[in-house]
Amino acid sequence: MKTTRQRAILSLIATRPVHSQEELAHMLEQQGYEVTQATVSRDIKDLGLAKVPLRNGNGNGTQFKYVEPGLGKGYASRLHRVIAELVRDCRGSVNQIVLRTPPGSAMLVASAIDEAAWPEILGTLGGDDTVLVIIEDPAKLPVVKQRFEDMRSEDPL
Amino acid sequence: MKTTRQRAILSLIATRPVHSQEELAHMLEQQGYEVTQATVSRDIKDLGLAKVPLRNGNGNGTQFKYVEPGLGKGYASRLHRVIAELVRDCRGSVNQIVLRTPPGSAMLVASAIDEAAWPEILGTLGGDDTVLVIIEDPAKLPVVKQRFEDMRSEDPL
DNA sequence: ACGCCTGTTGCATAATTATACGAAATATGT
DNA sequence: ACATATTTCGTATAATTATGCAACAGGCGT
Secondary structure (H helix, E strand, C coil): CCHHHHHHHHHHHHCCCCCCCCHHHHHHHHHCCCCCCCHHHHHHHHHEEEEECCCCCCCCCCCCECCEECCCCCCCCCCHHHHHCCCEEEHHHHEEEECCCCCCCCCHHHHHHHHHCCCCCCEECCCEEHHHHHEEEHHHHHHHHHHHHHCCCCCCC | CCCHHHHHHHHHHCCCCCCCCCHHHHHHHHCCCCHHHHHHHHHHHHHHCCCEEEEECCCCEEEEEEEEECCCCCCCCCCHHHHHHHCCCCEEEECCEEEECCCHHHHHHHHHHHHCCCEEEEEEEEECCCEEEEECCCHHHHHHHHHHHHHHHCCCC
C-alpha cells in the first residue's frame, strides 16, 4: 500500500540519514516493501521531502540526505536538532550511554529522546549537564551510540 | 568572486522559484557571472541549499526549486531558535518579563538571552521552568516582549 | 623570481533522479 | 458482472546533478 510505505519512508529518514533513493529502496525492501527507485522518487515528490547537502566532517565526497521540510534547517527530526545542538560528548558502557550537555540542558535532551521513543531505549535520566540513556540490550548499544554520533556529526550545513 | 556570486544566488532563489541548476546558471549569466552548472552545483553545496518538490496544483510535470533551509521559516540566530523551541509562554509587568519553558530548560533559555546581550535587558535569572528577564526601562518592556513573541510565533515544529 | 600551497573553475563524465509509456491493479458507474 | 476510469508501478530512458581531474590564479615565504 502506498500510504503505509510512505509512512515507513518518513520513519526511516527520521532515524538515520538516507543518502540516495536507491538506498531508501533497499531499506524499504528489508521491511518487505519491494519497490524500485522510480517509485521512491514519486513517493518523495508526494511527501514533499527535501534533499539537503550534508556537511561531512572529513574532506570531499559530499553526501546528501532527505528530510521533511518544515523542520527548521535540515534536521530530520526534533531529536536530531536537539542532539546536534546540545550534545557535547557521547560515551557508553554495557547498556548505558552517557551524554554530556551544556549546564541546564540535560533534561531537555532527555525528554527529546523520550519523545522519539526508540524501541532499543528503555528510558532516560536527565540531570543538569548529563543524560543517562538506558539501552534494553547491551548488544544494541553500539547501534544506538552510532546513531547519536551520526546526528552529532552529520549536521546539515 | 565566489562569495558575491553566492550572495546573488541567495537573492535569486528568494525572489523567484529556480527549477534547475542550469536555469540558475543562466540567471547568473544575465547578471554578469559566467559560470557553468558544475560551479552552481558546488555553490549550492556550500550554501546548504535544499531542493524541494513544488506541489504544482495542476497537472503532472513536477518541478522543483532550491530553498535556503531554515531561513524561510527559520531562525535568524541561536536566540531565535532557542526561544522558538522552548518558550511556552511570555508575560510581563513593569520592568520584568517572565518566560515559561519545559522543565529543565529555563537555564538554557536564560543563557541564550544573556549571550544575545540586548542593551534593553539588565539581566536574567533562570530557574527550572521559568526565566525572569529584567528590563532596564519599563517603557521598553513592550518592545522587548514583542520581540520575544515574534520569535516564538515562527516555530516551525 | 621561484617554488609551493590553497582555492576556484571548466570539462567531461559518472551518479543520481525524474518521467513517458505501457501494463497491471483498483476503483466507479451501469 | 462488465466496461470504463483512475491509480500505481516497473522498465527504460531522459534530465539533472555531482565530481575527478587538470588548469589556472592568488598568496606567502625564501
